[in-house]
Structure formats: C-alpha cells, structure tokens
Amino acid sequence: MNETYVEWLVKRKTPAYMTLLKFLTIILAAGFILLGLLGYIVAMLIGIVLGIVAYFVSLNANLEYEYLYVDKELTVDKVMAKSKRKRVAVFDIGKMEILAPIKSWHLDNYKNRQDKTVDYSSGEEKQPDHRYVFYYDGQKRVIIEPNEEMIKAIITVAPRKVFKD
Numbered sequence: 001m002n003e004t005y006v007e008w009l010v011k012r013k014t015p016a017y018m019t020l021l022k023f024l025t026i027i028l029a030a031g032f033i034l035l036g037l038l039g040y041i042v043a044m045l046i047g048i049v050l051g052i053v054a055y056f057v058s059l060n061a062n063l064e065y066e067y068l069y070v071d072k073e074l075t076v077d078k079v080m081a082k083s084k085r086k087r088v089a090v091f092d093i094g095k096m097e098i099l100a101p102i103k104s105w106h107l108d109n110y111k112n113r114q115d116k117t118v119d120y121s122s123g124e125e126k127q128p129d130h131r132y133v134f135y136y137d138g139q140k141r142v143i144i145e146p147n148e149e150m151i152k153a154i155i156t157v158a159p160r161k162v163f164k165d
C-alpha cells in the first residue's frame with residue numbers, strides 16, 4: 001500500500017486581547033481569593049470561578065494547529081497550551097475545489113461566494129505570505145499554512161486543483 005504521510009505544526013499568533021484577558025482574570029481571581037481568605041465567602045466563590053475561567057483562557061491563548069496529511073485526507077488538530085489536543089476538522093482532498101495561495105489570481109472566481117471561512121493558520125501576514133486557501137465541498141473557505149512538502153503531496157493527488165503561483 002502506497003500511503004503519503006506529512007505532518008506540520010503552525011503556531012497561532014496570540015491576539016493582544018487574549019493576553020490582556022488572561023492577565024486580567026488571573027489578577028481578579030487572586031484578588032477575590034485573598035478577599036475570601038479574609039472571611040468573605042462570596043468573594044472566595046467568585047475567585048474560584050475566575051480561576052477556572054483563567055485556566056480556560058490561558059489554554060486558548062496559546063494555540064497551535066497541526067496538519068496531518070495521510071493518503072488523500074487532511075486532518076487539522078488544535079493543540080492548546082502544548083498539553084491538550086482536539087481534532088478540529090477532517091478534509092477529504094477529493095471534495096476540495098481549489099487550493100491556491102491566499103493572494104492568488106486563481107481565486108478570483110471564488111471571491112463573491114458567501115462560504116463560511118475558517119482560519120487554521122498563524123493568523124498573521126508574513127513576507128512572503130505562506131498561507132493557502134482552499135474551498136471545500138461548496139460550503140467552506142479554509143485558510144491553512146502548509147509547508148512545501150505537504151503542497152507537493154496534495155499535488156500528486158489533485159494536480160488540477162492545486163496552484164502554487
């Protein structure tokens with residue numbers, strides 16, 4: 001059996017509001033817990049709830065996306081704080097309409113479509129921009145940031161649907 005296996009990890013840029021929210025919830029949790037130690041039971045309960053919120057905010061503030069291409073299937077996993085993994089999406093390459101760089105002229109025919117957009121890339125525009133867009137099954141516009149090896153593997157399966165410009 002001839003299977004192609006490519007794995008790639010992309011770190012998501014942490015937005016400034018997530019960093020601010022993380023520190024704010026930690027400071028508020030610590031403050032309410034200190035008030036709770038002084039005898040205010042309600043403040044202790046609020047501090048515990050804010051501590052739980054701070055934990056989940058810190059998990060989502062440090063995100064990475066892992067792309068796994070195995071034999072005509074692209075799997076995207078979300079790695080939260082380098083400790084928790086969650087499968088986000090599985091894409092069959094046969095249902096992909098087009099794959100091209102995000103600023104490619106090949107995507108001009110797709111610009112007026114009202115597809116749902118999901119972003120599994122780093123979230124920032126670098127120079128040169130390594131992000132790619134693919135339209136999936138007439139429903140989704142997916143933004144990813146694959147490496148060259150993954151693009152070559154997808155080209156071998158769907159050569160007329162993949163453009164590198």
